[in-house]
Amino acid sequence: MKKFWALFFWFWPLVALWLCAVAPANNWWFPSPPLSTLGHQIDGLFYLILIIVTVTFVGTQFALGYALWKGAVKEPSGKAWFSHGSHKLEIIWTIVPAFILVFISLTQLDVLAEIRVLSNFPKEARNAPVAEVMARQFEWRIRYPKPGTQLMTEPRPGDLYYVNEVHVPATQPTMINLRTQDVQHAFFVPRLRVKQDAVPGLIIPVWFEIEKAGEYELLCAELCGWGHYKMKARIIAETPEQVQAYLARLEQEQNDDGVADEQSSQ
């Protein structure tokens, strides 16, 4: 029975390793490879931390099992080693994790700065947000600047509006301004690995460079009320020309006076 506990604690890290090994093949992993430039770096950090915690978990579990096993096979005679208050041990288990944590925090600084700090954004994206994404219970309202103008904080005449669908250029750094009209929401595009809270009163710049044209799911990742589950939109990444054409269509539709429409359909 004594040996059982040693085997018990050795067993679980093996299960964890096996799960990690078979997960990708069974689609228990990420929804897709990262499809934005930042996504690769974010995934890189994720894997780095995954490896560190795996080594730590497996190592400590095996050490625990080893201690139990030694105790199990030991003759029940003689004195036990009293380890409580061992300075040497305490220094080791303080320094090693501290070193790991400092290492992690320093390693991720660059990526964090690239994601969050406006002055580190790619220049072409930083100066020209393509749209304002306004979260509200329970939808995403989009405002594009009037074609040929800059997006301003306050709505300007000629701005174009849509809901639950954002058209952005692919394969180039793109920035949006994230806002919320009511409570906290979060702008989450799983396949791009982009996730940013929208906070009342703040305009938060978010940038990404989508590597492949296509449709991306945009979800709210902050429980925002009873309709949270409805808060789904799509990001459509296409060529800059296609985005321009889309905005031109949108502009035409938004200026619809119900007369031109009639004439063109006749």
Next chain:
Amino acid sequence: MSRVSGLTTLSIAGLLLTAAGCSDFQSSFAPSKRTLALIPEAQSGVGTTPGVTPLVDEKFGNPQHLKAWKKLPVEWGGVTSSVAEYVAGDKPVIRLTADETTPFPVRAGRLVLTSGDGAGKSYEISDWNAEKGEATLASAPEVAPAAGDNCTLDPGNLLQSGRVLYMRHCSHCHGTAGDGNGPTAQYLYPRPRDYRNGIFKFTSTIDSSRATRDDLLRVLKYGIPGTYMPSFLLMKDEELEALVEYVRFLAMRGEYEQKLVSELAADFSSKALETRLQSESRQDIVQELADFLKDDMPETAETAGDELAETWTTAEAEESKVVPSVPRVPDSPESRRRGRELYLGKALNCANCHGIDGAGNGPQTIAFEKNPLTDELYPEAGLHDIWGNLNQPRNLQTGIFRGGRRPIDVFNRIYAGIKGSSMPAFKNTPHEDIWHVVNYVLSLQFESETGAVGEAPAETVAAAAADSQN
């Protein structure tokens, strides 16, 4: 201690309730308040003669078993075809005639014969071959279908899928019957729409007309900014189509109920009964009701159905659509100034409700209004809609346009009014003038100060402001 046992009792009761709820829950279309104001006999009927509730259920069914009243202009769904061959046997098979224009549906669960000797018979399909159009029936038909008999596959499936989607996405606010009284409704301002009177606010049709399918689709797709109605843009087209039909079905159901109640409300409401009992006996009144329900009601009900069919069909017709006779007047400071004059002028008098600066704070917003249903003043000041809710005029400075921000949307709001609200239809105003007002209203959001239309010089602005204050 007692608190703990209280909690235990509560949780046991909760568990029991949950178990009971799971076993045999039947949802129902709740009767309207006006129906409930009738005497019980008028609601449920006298003897075997049906009252309002059974009459409505007869035509529309209940949420579990919807009924299609063929008279109504609703797309019920289903694919029509005809029998090409019937093979009797252990597993009876009906082969359907192929039609090049409409392919067979991918799935089919039921086949209903609509002509021939077995007309009206409905059969469960146990196996469906979509390529060949072969339906294997679960049981042998009593009357063998003949080649050439017409049939429908899955009749009503569009309405049924509409109901499923409605119950999932809409009913928690709009209620099972479309009464705008679902569980979340009480937390919302403005209140979710109760469409049992057939009225939808934001339409593209003239003021006397109902909403079109496209109007409802637009609201579903783009939501109503400034309210809790969210956008359902990401739903598939066929899902949206099913929802629109189901909402129209509910609206017609509610309207039908209202029409029947209107026939009885004057003489057979609980309130009327009180007065009548002073000179008549209850027995006589019930007898009169029974006679009315028996002799007049069937015809009245049919007429009500015909009216419904007509109004909802007319709504889709070309002549119901608002089409401005002139294109939008180009937006310019002059046009906006003209718009502002009209806005403040006696004829349109927009400022009376929307305020001189468009902030939705006109004098009407602090006046007490009379409730047309009860003839009493509302307890709170301000404008009310036909649903009895406080419905203050829009603040036009926010840049939020509930019915849409396209010029044609704003034109529609002015020309046809906002149905069910205090916003009247200005249908006698020249279209050009309406466009001036549209230009002014769309510019209000960007005004630096009241009346500062576009590039107006500073003194004009000051003068206009002084004018409007006088």
